[in-house]
Amino acid sequence: MNKYLLRLLFLFLILTAGFSAKAQLRLPQASPEAFVKQTIGLTEISVSYHAPSVKGRQVFGGLVPYGSMWRAGANEATLITFTDELFLNNERVPAGTYSFFIVPQKDSTWNVILNRDTTLWGLDGYNELEDVAYLQVKPDSSEFQETMQFSFSDIGSNTGKLKLNWENTTVTLNIETEVEKKALVNINEALSKAAPDDWYIWAQSAEFMLPRREHHQKALEWINKSISIKENFFNNWIKARLYAQNREYEMAANLTAKAIKLGTSEPDNYKTYSREIESAYNIWKKRR
Numbered sequence: 001m002n003k004y005l006l007r008l009l010f011l012f013l014i015l016t017a018g019f020s021a022k023a024q025l026r027l028p029q030a031s032p033e034a035f036v037k038q039t040i041g042l043t044e045i046s047v048s049y050h051a052p053s054v055k056g057r058q059v060f061g062g063l064v065p066y067g068s069m070w071r072a073g074a075n076e077a078t079l080i081t082f083t084d085e086l087f088l089n090n091e092r093v094p095a096g097t098y099s100f101f102i103v104p105q106k107d108s109t110w111n112v113i114l115n116r117d118t119t120l121w122g123l124d125g126y127n128e129l130e131d132v133a134y135l136q137v138k139p140d141s142s143e144f145q146e147t148m149q150f151s152f153s154d155i156g157s158n159t160g161k162l163k164l165n166w167e168n169t170t171v172t173l174n175i176e177t178e179v180e181k182k183a184l185v186n187i188n189e190a191l192s193k194a195a196p197d198d199w200y201i202w203a204q205s206a207e208f209m210l211p212r213r214e215h216h217q218k219a220l221e222w223i224n225k226s227i228s229i230k231e232n233f234f235n236n237w238i239k240a241r242l243y244a245q246n247r248e249y250e251m252a253a254n255l256t257a258k259a260i261k262l263g264t265s266e267p268d269n270y271k272t273y274s275r276e277i278e279s280a281y282n283i284w285k286k287r288r
Contacts (some may be wrong), residue, residue: 031074038152040160041179042186043084047100047150047162049073054146059167066106069113069123072164073148077101077120087176088112089135098132102164102171109136110171135173142170183208191222202226203235210241233263233270237277244280250288256281 030052037046052074057063064070072078077099084095089112098114101123105111114133120126148166158179164171187205194201203226209219219242226235240255259277263270270277 036150038160040155040175041158041177042182043082043086043177046081049078049150050075051148054167060104060169061106064104066104069101069103071122072100072102079118084177084182088133088173091133091135093133109138111135112137112173137171137173140170141168144168197229199226199229199235203238207238233259236262237273244284249284253281253284253288256284
């Protein structure tokens with residue numbers, strides 16, 4: 001290649017690099033990007049969207065017509081992600097990322113639609129055959145909200161609510177996750193990898209099973225394993241509760257008495273549980 005061509009190539013690279021730099025210019029957006037994330041049970045749920053503002057306009061029935069699909073935001077389609085299968089308004093939805101649409105209605109329930117295609121810009125290219133959920137929701141009146149916002153509320157051990165607020169309207173989806181199924185998988189995996197001297201992982205697993213009576217025998221096996229590794233007030237207290245759950249109060253009282261005695265050797269840890277343990281002992285010893 002001669003010197004003339006090399007100079008042309010060099011000049012071309014400089015110019016294209018300059019154009020690339022200019023293409024990266026960032027300016028404020030009328031509907032800025034937003035992101036919200038929440039863990040419910042063991043499932044992570046997130047929503048990625050662009051948030052428009054009212055700006056003095058009528059939103060529902062105006063800017064967002066009744067009876068038409070709306071991207072639940074601006075610009076690219078709003079995306080919602082679930083790391084595990086869950087229930088939305090009692091309908092099972094597989095794990096994954098989905099485009100999120102709403103169909104507002106004037107005098108009836110609204111609809112929320114989840115669609116597999118996550119590459120949409122607004123409604124361009126939307127295909128109803130890719131829908132995975134079609135949910136009925138009842139909107140509620142609310143205080144004025146200038147900028148559209150997704151948020152989570154009422155978070156429980158495996159339940160919560162996802163809310164969209166804009167103008168004077170709130171749309172709410174009820175979420176329920178299957179905590180126990182995933183927790184059992186996590187427990188079995190953790191126990192299979194537990195160190196020989198790790199008494200706590202066995203105790204923690206047994207304690208999780210306390211309200212799950214169908215796993216009572218398994219919980220007893222795990223707490224006995226914990227005690228065989230290192231006996232202390234904590235694992236005796238868990239075992240006592242397992243027996244009290246079956247109304248075996250004599251064994252429960254004896255184990256609680258042992259927990260109280262063992263607690264004297266680690267007073268700082270014991271004091272967190274002392275009131276609960278000693279109160280249970282006074283009740284169970286009368287019932288035995």
